[in-house]
Amino acid sequence: MASGKSNAILSLIPQLAGGATVRARVDDLIRYVNIPKDVLSSEPGLTDGDDPKILNLDYPAGVKCLEVYLGFAELTIRPLQLELKGIEGIWYPVSLDYDTFEDVVPLPGKSAEPSDRVCTVKHPQLKSYGKMVMKIAELPANWPAPNGGLFSSKASLETEMAREIRMHRDVVETGLGIAPVVFGLVTEKERGVIGFVMEYIEGVRSFDELKKEGYRMTDEDKKGCRDVLQKLHEKGFLHGDIHPGNLLRRPDGSVVLIDFQATSRVNSEGNVEGFAVASQTNERQMSLESWLATW
The missing domain is CATH 1.10.510.10 (Transferase(Phosphotransferase) domain 1)
Structure with a gap:
Protein backbone atom coordinates (compact mmCIF):
# COMPACT_ATOMS: atom_id res chain seq x y z
CA MET A 1 0.00 0.00 0.00
CA ALA A 2 1.34 3.41 -0.94
CA SER A 3 2.42 5.61 1.93
CA GLY A 4 1.41 8.82 0.18
CA LYS A 5 4.43 10.55 1.66
CA SER A 6 6.41 13.15 -0.25
CA ASN A 7 9.78 12.50 -1.85
CA ALA A 8 12.57 13.31 0.57
CA ILE A 9 16.22 12.74 1.33
CA LEU A 10 16.19 10.66 4.51
CA SER A 11 19.93 10.49 5.15
CA LEU A 12 23.23 11.33 3.54
CA ILE A 13 26.01 9.06 4.80
CA PRO A 14 29.61 10.10 3.98
CA GLN A 15 31.92 7.30 2.82
CA LEU A 16 35.52 7.00 4.07
CA ALA A 17 36.89 7.17 0.52
CA GLY A 18 34.80 10.22 -0.30
CA GLY A 19 31.37 10.59 -1.79
CA ALA A 20 28.27 9.50 0.01
CA THR A 21 25.38 7.10 0.12
CA VAL A 22 21.99 8.79 -0.03
CA ARG A 23 18.92 7.10 1.41
CA ALA A 24 15.86 8.71 -0.12
CA ARG A 25 12.14 8.22 -0.66
CA VAL A 26 11.46 8.50 -4.40
CA ASP A 27 8.05 7.73 -5.89
CA ASP A 28 6.94 5.99 -2.70
CA LEU A 29 9.93 3.65 -2.56
CA ILE A 30 13.10 3.85 -0.48
CA ARG A 31 16.16 4.16 -2.72
CA TYR A 32 19.85 3.78 -1.90
CA VAL A 33 22.01 5.91 -4.18
CA ASN A 34 25.80 5.89 -4.22
CA ILE A 35 27.24 9.29 -5.23
CA PRO A 36 30.98 9.42 -6.03
CA LYS A 37 33.02 12.21 -4.44
CA ASP A 38 33.67 13.99 -7.74
CA VAL A 39 29.92 14.33 -8.27
CA LEU A 40 29.36 15.83 -4.84
CA SER A 41 32.13 18.37 -5.40
CA SER A 42 31.04 19.31 -8.93
CA GLU A 43 27.28 19.28 -8.28
CA PRO A 44 26.72 21.21 -5.04
CA GLY A 45 22.97 21.35 -5.67
CA LEU A 46 22.58 17.60 -6.01
CA THR A 47 21.21 17.11 -2.50
CA ASP A 48 20.48 20.69 -1.43
CA GLY A 49 17.50 23.00 -1.63
CA ASP A 50 13.78 22.43 -1.86
CA ASP A 51 13.96 20.26 -4.98
CA PRO A 52 17.31 18.39 -4.93
CA LYS A 53 18.33 16.66 -8.15
CA ILE A 54 18.73 13.29 -6.46
CA LEU A 55 14.94 13.11 -6.10
CA ASN A 56 14.28 13.81 -9.77
CA LEU A 57 16.35 11.13 -11.47
CA ASP A 58 14.63 9.24 -14.26
CA TYR A 59 14.28 5.80 -12.69
CA PRO A 60 13.26 3.02 -15.12
CA ALA A 61 9.89 1.48 -14.27
CA GLY A 62 9.91 -1.60 -12.09
CA VAL A 63 13.39 -1.15 -10.63
CA LYS A 64 13.17 -1.07 -6.85
CA CYS A 65 16.71 -0.23 -5.74
CA LEU A 66 19.32 1.44 -7.86
CA GLU A 67 22.98 2.33 -7.94
CA VAL A 68 23.50 5.68 -9.62
CA TYR A 69 26.64 7.09 -11.20
CA LEU A 70 26.94 10.49 -12.84
CA GLY A 71 29.57 10.42 -15.58
CA PHE A 72 31.37 13.29 -17.30
CA ALA A 73 28.66 13.79 -19.89
CA GLU A 74 25.53 11.97 -18.83
CA LEU A 75 23.73 10.23 -16.01
CA THR A 76 23.80 6.45 -16.19
CA ILE A 77 21.48 4.32 -14.10
CA ARG A 78 21.61 0.57 -13.63
CA PRO A 79 19.81 -1.81 -11.27
CA LEU A 80 21.70 -3.32 -8.38
CA GLN A 81 22.82 -6.84 -9.17
CA LEU A 82 22.55 -8.02 -5.56
CA GLU A 83 19.35 -8.30 -3.60
CA LEU A 84 19.17 -5.90 -0.69
CA LYS A 85 18.77 -7.79 2.57
CA GLY A 86 17.80 -6.43 5.93
CA ILE A 87 19.08 -7.46 9.32
CA GLU A 88 18.75 -11.22 9.63
CA GLY A 89 18.20 -13.41 12.67
CA ILE A 90 16.01 -10.87 14.47
CA TRP A 91 12.45 -11.47 15.71
CA TYR A 92 10.05 -9.40 17.78
CA PRO A 93 6.27 -9.60 18.26
CA VAL A 94 5.78 -6.16 16.66
CA SER A 95 7.22 -5.21 13.24
CA LEU A 96 6.22 -1.99 11.48
CA ASP A 97 7.16 -0.60 8.08
CA TYR A 98 9.28 2.56 8.05
CA ASP A 99 6.80 4.53 5.96
CA THR A 100 3.90 3.85 8.34
CA PHE A 101 5.55 5.93 11.08
CA GLU A 102 4.38 9.52 11.58
CA ASP A 103 6.01 12.73 12.77
CA VAL A 104 9.51 11.46 11.92
CA VAL A 105 11.90 14.10 13.30
CA PRO A 106 15.69 13.51 13.33
CA LEU A 107 17.30 14.01 16.71
CA PRO A 108 20.10 16.61 16.80
CA GLY A 109 23.46 14.98 16.07
CA LYS A 110 27.08 15.80 15.37
CA SER A 111 26.57 16.00 11.61
CA ALA A 112 24.80 18.78 9.76
CA GLU A 113 23.91 16.34 6.97
CA PRO A 114 20.32 15.07 6.79
CA SER A 115 19.91 11.80 8.67
CA ASP A 116 16.94 9.79 9.84
CA ARG A 117 19.07 7.17 11.57
CA VAL A 118 17.93 8.27 15.04
CA CYS A 119 14.53 10.01 15.12
CA THR A 120 11.55 10.67 17.28
CA VAL A 121 8.43 9.10 15.76
CA LYS A 122 4.79 8.21 16.38
CA HIS A 123 2.77 5.30 15.03
CA PRO A 124 -1.01 4.78 14.75
CA GLN A 125 -0.72 1.20 16.03
CA LEU A 126 1.28 2.29 19.08
CA LYS A 127 -0.70 5.37 20.06
CA SER A 128 -0.54 4.51 23.75
CA TYR A 129 3.23 5.02 23.71
CA GLY A 130 3.01 8.50 22.17
CA LYS A 131 6.39 9.76 21.01
CA MET A 132 9.05 7.06 20.53
CA VAL A 133 12.66 6.85 19.34
CA MET A 134 13.47 5.01 16.11
CA LYS A 135 16.99 3.81 15.32
CA ILE A 136 17.91 2.28 11.98
CA ALA A 137 21.05 0.83 10.41
CA GLU A 138 23.00 3.14 8.12
CA LEU A 139 23.38 0.93 5.05
CA PRO A 140 21.94 -2.14 3.33
CA ALA A 141 23.70 -5.38 4.25
CA ASN A 142 25.32 -5.82 0.83
CA TRP A 143 25.80 -2.35 -0.62
CA PRO A 144 28.06 -2.68 -3.72
CA ALA A 145 31.19 -0.56 -4.02
CA PRO A 146 31.92 1.29 -7.30
CA ASN A 147 34.79 -1.13 -8.06
CA GLY A 148 32.41 -4.08 -8.13
CA GLY A 149 33.22 -5.30 -4.64
CA LEU A 150 31.43 -4.71 -1.37
CA PHE A 151 31.98 -2.06 1.27
CA SER A 152 33.58 -4.02 4.10
CA SER A 153 32.03 -1.78 6.76
CA LYS A 154 28.38 -2.25 5.87
CA ALA A 155 28.14 -5.90 6.85
CA SER A 156 29.61 -4.90 10.19
CA LEU A 157 27.04 -2.15 10.62
CA GLU A 158 24.20 -4.60 10.08
CA THR A 159 25.76 -7.09 12.47
CA GLU A 160 26.12 -4.38 15.11
CA MET A 161 22.48 -3.36 14.71
CA ALA A 162 21.32 -6.98 15.07
CA ARG A 163 23.52 -7.35 18.14
CA GLU A 164 22.23 -4.10 19.58
CA ILE A 165 18.59 -5.18 19.24
CA ARG A 166 19.26 -8.53 20.91
CA MET A 167 21.40 -7.12 23.72
CA HIS A 168 19.08 -4.16 24.32
CA ARG A 169 16.13 -6.56 24.58
CA ASP A 170 18.04 -8.77 27.02
CA VAL A 171 18.95 -5.79 29.23
CA VAL A 172 15.34 -4.58 29.27
CA GLU A 173 14.17 -8.08 30.24
CA THR A 174 16.29 -7.94 33.42
CA GLY A 175 13.58 -5.64 34.78
CA LEU A 176 16.13 -3.20 36.20
CA GLY A 177 14.74 -0.21 34.30
CA ILE A 178 18.21 0.93 33.21
CA ALA A 179 17.50 1.07 29.46
CA PRO A 180 14.67 2.41 27.26
CA VAL A 181 12.03 -0.24 26.54
CA VAL A 182 12.02 -1.71 23.00
CA PHE A 183 8.52 -1.67 21.45
CA GLY A 184 9.18 -3.35 18.11
CA LEU A 185 11.20 -3.69 14.91
CA VAL A 186 11.28 -1.34 11.93
CA THR A 187 11.09 -2.89 8.46
CA GLU A 188 11.43 -1.51 4.95
CA LYS A 189 9.77 -2.58 1.71
CA GLU A 190 11.95 -5.01 -0.26
CA ARG A 191 14.49 -5.28 2.57
CA GLY A 192 13.10 -6.60 5.82
CA VAL A 193 14.29 -5.46 9.25
CA ILE A 194 16.32 -2.23 9.27
CA GLY A 195 16.14 -1.19 12.92
CA PHE A 196 13.96 -0.84 16.00
CA VAL A 197 11.72 1.57 17.89
CA MET A 198 12.04 2.21 21.62
CA GLU A 199 10.81 4.31 24.51
CA TYR A 200 11.18 8.08 24.39
CA ILE A 201 12.04 9.49 27.82
CA GLU A 202 10.86 13.07 28.16
CA GLY A 203 13.58 15.49 29.24
CA VAL A 204 16.42 12.95 29.17
Whole structure:
Protein backbone atom coordinates (compact mmCIF):
# COMPACT_ATOMS: atom_id res chain seq x y z
CA MET A 1 0.00 0.00 0.00
CA ALA A 2 1.34 3.41 -0.94
CA SER A 3 2.42 5.61 1.93
CA GLY A 4 1.41 8.82 0.18
CA LYS A 5 4.43 10.55 1.66
CA SER A 6 6.41 13.15 -0.25
CA ASN A 7 9.78 12.50 -1.85
CA ALA A 8 12.57 13.31 0.57
CA ILE A 9 16.22 12.74 1.33
CA LEU A 10 16.19 10.66 4.51
CA SER A 11 19.93 10.49 5.15
CA LEU A 12 23.23 11.33 3.54
CA ILE A 13 26.01 9.06 4.80
CA PRO A 14 29.61 10.10 3.98
CA GLN A 15 31.92 7.30 2.82
CA LEU A 16 35.52 7.00 4.07
CA ALA A 17 36.89 7.17 0.52
CA GLY A 18 34.80 10.22 -0.30
CA GLY A 19 31.37 10.59 -1.79
CA ALA A 20 28.27 9.50 0.01
CA THR A 21 25.38 7.10 0.12
CA VAL A 22 21.99 8.79 -0.03
CA ARG A 23 18.92 7.10 1.41
CA ALA A 24 15.86 8.71 -0.12
CA ARG A 25 12.14 8.22 -0.66
CA VAL A 26 11.46 8.50 -4.40
CA ASP A 27 8.05 7.73 -5.89
CA ASP A 28 6.94 5.99 -2.70
CA LEU A 29 9.93 3.65 -2.56
CA ILE A 30 13.10 3.85 -0.48
CA ARG A 31 16.16 4.16 -2.72
CA TYR A 32 19.85 3.78 -1.90
CA VAL A 33 22.01 5.91 -4.18
CA ASN A 34 25.80 5.89 -4.22
CA ILE A 35 27.24 9.29 -5.23
CA PRO A 36 30.98 9.42 -6.03
CA LYS A 37 33.02 12.21 -4.44
CA ASP A 38 33.67 13.99 -7.74
CA VAL A 39 29.92 14.33 -8.27
CA LEU A 40 29.36 15.83 -4.84
CA SER A 41 32.13 18.37 -5.40
CA SER A 42 31.04 19.31 -8.93
CA GLU A 43 27.28 19.28 -8.28
CA PRO A 44 26.72 21.21 -5.04
CA GLY A 45 22.97 21.35 -5.67
CA LEU A 46 22.58 17.60 -6.01
CA THR A 47 21.21 17.11 -2.50
CA ASP A 48 20.48 20.69 -1.43
CA GLY A 49 17.50 23.00 -1.63
CA ASP A 50 13.78 22.43 -1.86
CA ASP A 51 13.96 20.26 -4.98
CA PRO A 52 17.31 18.39 -4.93
CA LYS A 53 18.33 16.66 -8.15
CA ILE A 54 18.73 13.29 -6.46
CA LEU A 55 14.94 13.11 -6.10
CA ASN A 56 14.28 13.81 -9.77
CA LEU A 57 16.35 11.13 -11.47
CA ASP A 58 14.63 9.24 -14.26
CA TYR A 59 14.28 5.80 -12.69
CA PRO A 60 13.26 3.02 -15.12
CA ALA A 61 9.89 1.48 -14.27
CA GLY A 62 9.91 -1.60 -12.09
CA VAL A 63 13.39 -1.15 -10.63
CA LYS A 64 13.17 -1.07 -6.85
CA CYS A 65 16.71 -0.23 -5.74
CA LEU A 66 19.32 1.44 -7.86
CA GLU A 67 22.98 2.33 -7.94
CA VAL A 68 23.50 5.68 -9.62
CA TYR A 69 26.64 7.09 -11.20
CA LEU A 70 26.94 10.49 -12.84
CA GLY A 71 29.57 10.42 -15.58
CA PHE A 72 31.37 13.29 -17.30
CA ALA A 73 28.66 13.79 -19.89
CA GLU A 74 25.53 11.97 -18.83
CA LEU A 75 23.73 10.23 -16.01
CA THR A 76 23.80 6.45 -16.19
CA ILE A 77 21.48 4.32 -14.10
CA ARG A 78 21.61 0.57 -13.63
CA PRO A 79 19.81 -1.81 -11.27
CA LEU A 80 21.70 -3.32 -8.38
CA GLN A 81 22.82 -6.84 -9.17
CA LEU A 82 22.55 -8.02 -5.56
CA GLU A 83 19.35 -8.30 -3.60
CA LEU A 84 19.17 -5.90 -0.69
CA LYS A 85 18.77 -7.79 2.57
CA GLY A 86 17.80 -6.43 5.93
CA ILE A 87 19.08 -7.46 9.32
CA GLU A 88 18.75 -11.22 9.63
CA GLY A 89 18.20 -13.41 12.67
CA ILE A 90 16.01 -10.87 14.47
CA TRP A 91 12.45 -11.47 15.71
CA TYR A 92 10.05 -9.40 17.78
CA PRO A 93 6.27 -9.60 18.26
CA VAL A 94 5.78 -6.16 16.66
CA SER A 95 7.22 -5.21 13.24
CA LEU A 96 6.22 -1.99 11.48
CA ASP A 97 7.16 -0.60 8.08
CA TYR A 98 9.28 2.56 8.05
CA ASP A 99 6.80 4.53 5.96
CA THR A 100 3.90 3.85 8.34
CA PHE A 101 5.55 5.93 11.08
CA GLU A 102 4.38 9.52 11.58
CA ASP A 103 6.01 12.73 12.77
CA VAL A 104 9.51 11.46 11.92
CA VAL A 105 11.90 14.10 13.30
CA PRO A 106 15.69 13.51 13.33
CA LEU A 107 17.30 14.01 16.71
CA PRO A 108 20.10 16.61 16.80
CA GLY A 109 23.46 14.98 16.07
CA LYS A 110 27.08 15.80 15.37
CA SER A 111 26.57 16.00 11.61
CA ALA A 112 24.80 18.78 9.76
CA GLU A 113 23.91 16.34 6.97
CA PRO A 114 20.32 15.07 6.79
CA SER A 115 19.91 11.80 8.67
CA ASP A 116 16.94 9.79 9.84
CA ARG A 117 19.07 7.17 11.57
CA VAL A 118 17.93 8.27 15.04
CA CYS A 119 14.53 10.01 15.12
CA THR A 120 11.55 10.67 17.28
CA VAL A 121 8.43 9.10 15.76
CA LYS A 122 4.79 8.21 16.38
CA HIS A 123 2.77 5.30 15.03
CA PRO A 124 -1.01 4.78 14.75
CA GLN A 125 -0.72 1.20 16.03
CA LEU A 126 1.28 2.29 19.08
CA LYS A 127 -0.70 5.37 20.06
CA SER A 128 -0.54 4.51 23.75
CA TYR A 129 3.23 5.02 23.71
CA GLY A 130 3.01 8.50 22.17
CA LYS A 131 6.39 9.76 21.01
CA MET A 132 9.05 7.06 20.53
CA VAL A 133 12.66 6.85 19.34
CA MET A 134 13.47 5.01 16.11
CA LYS A 135 16.99 3.81 15.32
CA ILE A 136 17.91 2.28 11.98
CA ALA A 137 21.05 0.83 10.41
CA GLU A 138 23.00 3.14 8.12
CA LEU A 139 23.38 0.93 5.05
CA PRO A 140 21.94 -2.14 3.33
CA ALA A 141 23.70 -5.38 4.25
CA ASN A 142 25.32 -5.82 0.83
CA TRP A 143 25.80 -2.35 -0.62
CA PRO A 144 28.06 -2.68 -3.72
CA ALA A 145 31.19 -0.56 -4.02
CA PRO A 146 31.92 1.29 -7.30
CA ASN A 147 34.79 -1.13 -8.06
CA GLY A 148 32.41 -4.08 -8.13
CA GLY A 149 33.22 -5.30 -4.64
CA LEU A 150 31.43 -4.71 -1.37
CA PHE A 151 31.98 -2.06 1.27
CA SER A 152 33.58 -4.02 4.10
CA SER A 153 32.03 -1.78 6.76
CA LYS A 154 28.38 -2.25 5.87
CA ALA A 155 28.14 -5.90 6.85
CA SER A 156 29.61 -4.90 10.19
CA LEU A 157 27.04 -2.15 10.62
CA GLU A 158 24.20 -4.60 10.08
CA THR A 159 25.76 -7.09 12.47
CA GLU A 160 26.12 -4.38 15.11
CA MET A 161 22.48 -3.36 14.71
CA ALA A 162 21.32 -6.98 15.07
CA ARG A 163 23.52 -7.35 18.14
CA GLU A 164 22.23 -4.10 19.58
CA ILE A 165 18.59 -5.18 19.24
CA ARG A 166 19.26 -8.53 20.91
CA MET A 167 21.40 -7.12 23.72
CA HIS A 168 19.08 -4.16 24.32
CA ARG A 169 16.13 -6.56 24.58
CA ASP A 170 18.04 -8.77 27.02
CA VAL A 171 18.95 -5.79 29.23
CA VAL A 172 15.34 -4.58 29.27
CA GLU A 173 14.17 -8.08 30.24
CA THR A 174 16.29 -7.94 33.42
CA GLY A 175 13.58 -5.64 34.78
CA LEU A 176 16.13 -3.20 36.20
CA GLY A 177 14.74 -0.21 34.30
CA ILE A 178 18.21 0.93 33.21
CA ALA A 179 17.50 1.07 29.46
CA PRO A 180 14.67 2.41 27.26
CA VAL A 181 12.03 -0.24 26.54
CA VAL A 182 12.02 -1.71 23.00
CA PHE A 183 8.52 -1.67 21.45
CA GLY A 184 9.18 -3.35 18.11
CA LEU A 185 11.20 -3.69 14.91
CA VAL A 186 11.28 -1.34 11.93
CA THR A 187 11.09 -2.89 8.46
CA GLU A 188 11.43 -1.51 4.95
CA LYS A 189 9.77 -2.58 1.71
CA GLU A 190 11.95 -5.01 -0.26
CA ARG A 191 14.49 -5.28 2.57
CA GLY A 192 13.10 -6.60 5.82
CA VAL A 193 14.29 -5.46 9.25
CA ILE A 194 16.32 -2.23 9.27
CA GLY A 195 16.14 -1.19 12.92
CA PHE A 196 13.96 -0.84 16.00
CA VAL A 197 11.72 1.57 17.89
CA MET A 198 12.04 2.21 21.62
CA GLU A 199 10.81 4.31 24.51
CA TYR A 200 11.18 8.08 24.39
CA ILE A 201 12.04 9.49 27.82
CA GLU A 202 10.86 13.07 28.16
CA GLY A 203 13.58 15.49 29.24
CA VAL A 204 16.42 12.95 29.17
CA ARG A 205 19.82 14.32 28.15
CA SER A 206 23.21 12.70 27.74
CA PHE A 207 26.01 13.89 29.99
CA ASP A 208 27.91 14.76 26.81
CA GLU A 209 25.14 17.19 25.82
CA LEU A 210 24.90 18.58 29.33
CA LYS A 211 28.63 19.25 29.53
CA LYS A 212 28.57 21.18 26.26
CA GLU A 213 25.84 23.35 27.76
CA GLY A 214 27.97 24.11 30.81
CA TYR A 215 26.32 21.69 33.22
CA ARG A 216 28.56 20.50 36.06
CA MET A 217 28.12 16.88 37.13
CA THR A 218 27.23 16.45 40.79
CA ASP A 219 28.36 13.73 43.16
CA GLU A 220 24.83 12.26 42.87
CA ASP A 221 25.20 12.16 39.06
CA LYS A 222 28.47 10.27 39.38
CA LYS A 223 26.93 7.86 41.84
CA GLY A 224 24.03 7.31 39.42
CA CYS A 225 26.46 6.46 36.60
CA ARG A 226 28.36 4.01 38.80
CA ASP A 227 25.15 2.42 40.06
CA VAL A 228 23.62 1.86 36.62
CA LEU A 229 26.81 0.24 35.32
CA GLN A 230 27.09 -1.89 38.45
CA LYS A 231 23.51 -3.13 37.96
CA LEU A 232 24.30 -4.06 34.36
CA HIS A 233 27.46 -5.90 35.46
CA GLU A 234 25.62 -7.79 38.20
CA LYS A 235 23.35 -9.26 35.52
CA GLY A 236 26.36 -10.59 33.61
CA PHE A 237 26.81 -7.96 30.89
CA LEU A 238 29.69 -5.81 29.64
CA HIS A 239 28.38 -2.64 28.00
CA GLY A 240 31.45 -2.23 25.79
CA ASP A 241 31.03 1.48 24.97
CA ILE A 242 30.76 3.49 28.16
CA HIS A 243 31.13 7.22 27.59
CA PRO A 244 29.13 10.38 28.46
CA GLY A 245 27.11 10.14 25.23
CA ASN A 246 25.69 6.75 26.23
CA LEU A 247 24.76 7.65 29.81
CA LEU A 248 21.63 9.75 29.99
CA ARG A 249 20.31 11.80 32.89
CA ARG A 250 16.57 11.85 33.53
CA PRO A 251 15.04 15.06 34.94
CA ASP A 252 14.72 13.28 38.32
CA GLY A 253 18.48 12.64 38.33
CA SER A 254 18.38 8.89 37.64
CA VAL A 255 20.63 7.52 34.88
CA VAL A 256 19.78 5.45 31.78
CA LEU A 257 22.06 3.45 29.50
CA ILE A 258 21.74 3.35 25.69
CA ASP A 259 23.61 1.91 22.66
CA PHE A 260 24.17 -1.79 23.23
CA GLN A 261 25.78 -2.73 19.89
CA ALA A 262 29.08 -3.51 21.64
CA THR A 263 27.48 -5.24 24.63
CA SER A 264 28.48 -8.81 25.50
CA ARG A 265 27.77 -11.47 28.07
CA VAL A 266 30.65 -12.20 30.45
CA ASN A 267 31.92 -15.35 32.12
CA SER A 268 32.06 -16.04 35.86
CA GLU A 269 35.27 -13.98 36.09
CA GLY A 270 33.62 -10.91 34.56
CA ASN A 271 35.43 -11.17 31.22
CA VAL A 272 34.23 -11.63 27.67
CA GLU A 273 35.25 -15.20 26.87
CA GLY A 274 38.57 -15.17 25.00
CA PHE A 275 39.13 -11.42 25.54
CA ALA A 276 40.48 -10.90 29.05
CA VAL A 277 41.00 -7.18 28.44
CA ALA A 278 37.23 -6.84 27.84
CA SER A 279 36.37 -7.10 31.51
CA GLN A 280 33.91 -5.50 33.85
CA THR A 281 36.80 -4.33 36.04
CA ASN A 282 38.42 -2.52 33.12
CA GLU A 283 35.10 -1.04 32.06
CA ARG A 284 34.56 0.44 35.52
CA GLN A 285 38.11 1.64 36.11
CA MET A 286 39.38 2.54 32.63
CA SER A 287 36.19 3.59 30.89
CA LEU A 288 33.80 5.00 33.46
CA GLU A 289 36.14 6.36 36.13
CA SER A 290 38.54 7.84 33.58
CA TRP A 291 35.95 10.23 32.17
CA LEU A 292 34.21 10.87 35.51
CA ALA A 293 37.57 12.17 36.71
CA THR A 294 37.51 14.85 33.99
CA TRP A 295 34.35 16.49 35.37
